[in-house]
Amino acid sequence: MLKVGVIGCGGMGRDHIDRLTNKIQGVEVVAVSDPVADNAKLAAAICGGKIYEDANALIEAQDVDAIFVVSPGFAHKEPLLKAIELGKRVFCEKPLATTAMDCLEIVNAEVKAGKHLIQTGFMRRYDKGYCQVKEALDSGMYGEPLMLHCTHRNPEVGENYTTPMAVHDTAIHEIDVLHWLTDDEYESVQVIMPRVTKYSHGKLNDPQIMLLRTKKGICIDVEVFVNCKFGYDIQCEVVCEDGSIKMAEPAYPDVRRDAKLSTTIDTDCFVRFKDAYDVEVQDWADKAKDGVITGPNAWDGYLAAVTADALVKAQETGQIEPVVTAVEKPDFYK
Ligand code: ISE
Incomplete structure (x- = not known):
């Protein structure tokens, strides 16, 4: 024990x-x-x-x-x-x-x-949906990954949630899970700020589009939208040379009622990622x-922090910012 x-x-x-x-x-x-x-x-x-x-x-x-x-x-x-x-x-x-x-x-x-x-x-590395995508990528059947289209939507956030938190609190999950999925590290990042939703407040630009380029040249876009209102919605599609792999939605029944066909969307991360x-x-x-x-x-934790810092800088400058580690990855973590 x-x-x-x-x-x-x-x-x-x-x-x-x-x-x-x-x-x-x-x-x-x-x-x-x-x-x-x-x-x-x-x-x-x-x-x-x-x-x-x-x-x-x-x-x-x-x-x-x-x-x-x-x-x-x-x-x-x-x-x-x-x-x-x-x-x-x-x-x-x-x-x-x-x-x-x-x-x-x-x-x-x-x-x-x-x-x-x-x-x-x-914890996303242990989610069944992400694990299935990883298995498909590692099988080599679809060739090399070229682009990833991802979505991280929360129904809403409190007044204390500010623009940098869209990186530190929210996109931090994509930062880790996508470098694991692609077996790659980040080279540069950029953040695009669309029109702000009426549900946001003065200290939060919502939504944001975060762009990440990996060292192998894979381009990733992540829509971070934390006041989307309709649910906790996490999407990930990997476009490869020989096919595209889209992560499965959580399994809920299709319900027919009142001339409508509907499926549940989770409303928070503790339900979505419970397993x-x-x-x-x-x-x-x-x-x-x-x-x-x-x-x-711990190296993954460090990489996530360095990438998050570059994204927060990119939020401020609107420019492409490099992701720089202070040291090379130690052999200990290879
Ligand atoms: C929260 O801390 C999380 O971990 C959730 O996964 C994320 O969706 C949310 O935006 C964060 O605030």
Whole structure:
């Protein structure tokens, strides 16, 4: 049984604790920590774990084999560095950290430790639809990918959601999953700002069209539209030399009623990617038990941060911006 300590017991943290406790095999949550005492109490009530006021003490605890970091992104670096120092395996919700510099510090610490310890929580790689597209691409039957047309629509967002968040919060999923799908890295990005929807507000340009070019020359367009009103709608089509692969829609029945034919569209990411979260965490638990990490790693977290920074710059300049990593990919991650 893998004994896990969870740092961060807000909504997402408790969702993971519930998953780890009630769904995932071979894992037990033995410790929880959150600066907000009530969050920690609610979490302990789900799993029966011991409450630690100090997250460092949780990481050091003898009976904690592996750590789940689900605190806000800005608070990730410290526990990750501590866990690396102690050689404990970590599942870290995205983002790895909020700045590229912090991500690189984590990468460097892991490389120095010489052991793969960190998995970054990019759950789309575990979604059945994306996995089917990946399998088709890897089969080689359709030739090389040339273009990707993608859509990331949310029904609506709060007043606190601003233009850069369309990258950091939203397109960050495409940034990771599309580099994995195409087995490629990004060279440059651009953002086009169409007319703004009446449902947006002064601090948010919505929708946006994000364009990414990979090192192999694949061109990707992502429509990010977070006040689309009609649902949580994620699309991905890969146009290849010998065919085109469009990701399957979630399976819902076609309903005929009142002279209309309709199909459900999900309304939030936790429903749309529910199974992906479960598969992701079970896979992490199975591998972490054997001391292995095979999911998105710290380098993927760093790449996502660097690409996001370039996109935010492109939002401001309207120009094509290069995606620049401060170092070459270390052999450790190849
Ligand atoms: C949210 O944080 C997510 O992770 C969702 O997948 C994304 O669609 C949404 O825009 C984000 O705010």
